[in-house]
Amino acid sequence: MAYQEAFLREAIRLSIEKMEAGEGGPFGAVVVKNGAVVGRGWNRVTSANDPTAHAEVMAIREACAALATFSLRGCEIYASCEPCPMCLAAIHWARLDACHYAATRHDAAEAGFDDALLYEQLGRAPEPRQRPDGEPLRDEALEAFRRWGADPGRTPY
Amino acid sequence: MAYQEAFLREAIRLSIEKMEAGEGGPFGAVVVKNGAVVGRGWNRVTSANDPTAHAEVMAIREACAALATFSLRGCEIYASCEPCPMCLAAIHWARLDACHYAATRHDAAEAGFDDALLYEQLGRAPEPRQRPDGEPLRDEALEAFRRWGADPGRTPY
Numbered sequence A, B: 001m002a003y004q005e006a007f008l009r010e011a012i013r014l015s016i017e018k019m020e021a022g023e024g025g026p027f028g029a030v031v032v033k034n035g036a037v038v039g040r041g042w043n044r045v046t047s048a049n050d051p052t053a054h055a056e057v058m059a060i061r062e063a064c065a066a067l068a069t070f071s072l073r074g075c076e077i078y079a080s081c082e083p084c085p086m087c088l089a090a091i092h093w094a095r096l097d098a099c100h101y102a103a104t105r106h107d108a109a110e111a112g113f114d115d116a117l118l119y120e121q122l123g124r125a126p127e128p129r130q131r132p133d134g135e136p137l138r139d140e141a142l143e144a145f146r147r148w149g150a151d152p153g154r155t156p157y
Helices: A005-020 A056-067 A087-092 A105-110 A116-122 A138-150 B005-020 B053-067 B085-093 B104-111 B115-122 B136-152
Strands: A028-033 A036-042 A077-081 A100-102 B027-032 B034-040 B075-081 B098-103
Touching: A005 A028, A005 A036, A005 A077, A005 A100, A005 B136, A028 B104, A036 A056, A056 A077, A056 A087, A056 B034, A077 A105, A087 A116, A087 B034, A087 B085, A087 B115, A105 A116, A105 B136, A116 B085, A116 B115, A138 B005, A138 B075, A138 B098, A138 B104, B005 B027, B005 B034, B005 B053, B005 B075, B005 B098, B027 B053, B034 B053, B053 B075, B053 B085, B053 B104, B075 B104, B085 B115, B104 B115
Parallel strands: A077 A100, B075 B098
Antiparallel strands: A028 A036, A028 A077, B027 B034, B027 B075
16 A cells, blocks of 8 residues: 555644644544554543544554454554654554654654653663562463463454 | 562562453552552553553552552652563652562563563664654744643643
């Protein structure tokens, strides 16, 4: 699929229109498959009381619901701004083929969104991040993985 | 709030019980406030057709809905496994005070979940990641941020 400016414009349109409607922060996104929009999203953090309701996450959820799948292989996402780490990882888990965006993480930081800080923190080794000493109950938790691995009927994702 | 093993055990219980019920991958999480569980989550990626339906995200959504807020300051999350980058960033956006977990990202990798790869990729500078050349429509997208900054009635999050 070739990048199409019209889809990026649609993401930008949503970022402005929905923000001005009081839905949340100034971000929009669309998921595209075979030249058609299959999911639209915009930031609804404050209106939906859901800190995970970022534009890209919402667009992914809508596209997956519309296509009745948990994999968006063969689709691309267009976002008004560079995805934050949560959304970038969601794009990875959704198996989207590509991500196109307009504004950058630095633009977002200037507008008061701390994506850049978050990227910096995620890039660190795990040790400095907050966690209890040692690995409490790790072996108990591994039982879930053992059972997962032993289940021939599991659905990988 | 002091770390309490019982909450980590509840997260582990969910990771096994819900996986065996066919809900999705072997992961569970609970959000705790003032010594009580206010949100439970488990992986529902494959059953809900939602690649963002990881245990921590689901627990955060449930806690926010229960408390009617988009901020979980004053709460902690307990997860059966170290959060993937999407969930770790969601924990950041939810403003949770702390995250406790049992199994590690390396355990998850051994079980077939590519969190570790994703952490490595997110730690890179933005350039090597997939994006179109240049910054198409960046200035158009910045209009959303300009309007956001100029709106005295906005709700920061």
